[in-house]
Amino acid sequence: MTSVVTHLEKLIKAIPDKLKAWPEERMVTPRAVGKWSNLQILGHLCDSAINNLTRMIQAQSASEPLAITPYNQDKWVEAQRYADASVNEIITLWASLNSALIRVITAVPENLIRAKQIRLTSGEQHTLEWLISDYLEHMKHHLHQISPKLLED
Numbered sequence: 001m002t003s004v005v006t007h008l009e010k011l012i013k014a015i016p017d018k019l020k021a022w023p024e025e026r027m028v029t030p031r032a033v034g035k036w037s038n039l040q041i042l043g044h045l046c047d048s049a050i051n052n053l054t055r056m057i058q059a060q061s062a063s064e065p066l067a068i069t070p071y072n073q074d075k076w077v078e079a080q081r082y083a084d085a086s087v088n089e090i091i092t093l094w095a096s097l098n099s100a101l102i103r104v105i106t107a108v109p110e111n112l113i114r115a116k117q118i119r120l121t122s123g124e125q126h127t128l129e130w131l132i133s134d135y136l137e138h139m140k141h142h143l144h145q146i147s148p149k150l151l152e153d
Contacts, residue, residue, distance in 0.1 A: 004105070004132055004133055004136050005102055005106055007103050007136060008098055008101065008105075008136060010099050010153075011098070011101060011139070011140075011143070012102075012153075014096050014150075015095070015143065015150055016064060016080065016091045016092070016094075016095050017092075018149075019042070019087070019091050019146075019150075019151055020087075020088065020091060021071055023033050026038065026086055027039040027042075027087045028083070028087070036039050036077065037082075037083065038146045038147075039082055039083065039085070039087055039090055040077050040083055041083045041142050041145055041146055042078055042082075042091065042094055042142075043077055043082030043085070043090055044073055044076070044077050044145065045079065045094055045139055045142050045143075046080070046082075046090065046093050046097055047071070047073065047076040047077065048135070048138060048142075049094070049097035049098055049100075049101055049135075049138070050097060051071055052101065052131070052135045053097065053100055053101050053104060054109070055068060055118065055131060056101070056104050056128065056131065056132065057103065057104060057119075059116045059118055059128045059131065060112055060116060060128070062116065065117035065118055065119040065125055066116075066117070066118045066119065067119050067121075068118050068120050068121070068131075069120065069121070070121060081140060086148050097121070098139075101135070105132055108128065112128065113127070113128050113129045113132070114127055114128075114129055115128075116128040118130070119144075124151075141142075
């Protein structure tokens with residue numbers, strides 16, 4: 001988990017400054033008709049952090065594999081009104097939520113990370129370690145959508 005935490009820390013340190021340097025237009029303009037803007041994608045990553053933070057906390061004390069229930073991503077982005085939000089607010093929210101995730105991840109004992117199970121709606125079971133790694137991969141996928149250069153050092 002050290003590599004995941006290190007990677008998250010690097011992203012939290014670099015991404016906000018990169019995004020704040022962009023013109024607001026680049027953040028708020030939808031990528032295509034019917035597609036999210038870069039700000040909405042970042043908002044989606046906030047929603048992902050909210051959901052996964054809850055999952056990571058709950059999985060630690062669950063006596064059975066924690067059932068991971070999906071959430072309607074489009075409805076969340078719409079309900080959160082990311083298209084109408086301040087760019088700086090959402091950048092700050094993203095960094096803050098990921099700082100909270102790091103705090104939670106680093107406090108989980110190693111034996112729980114590998115032992116605690118989660119169950120997807122497909123019935124597949126994975127460890128909490130898998131959930132944490134998957135969270136990072138999901139984030140990198142969407143940051144790459146915003147701009148591949150965000151992931152460069």
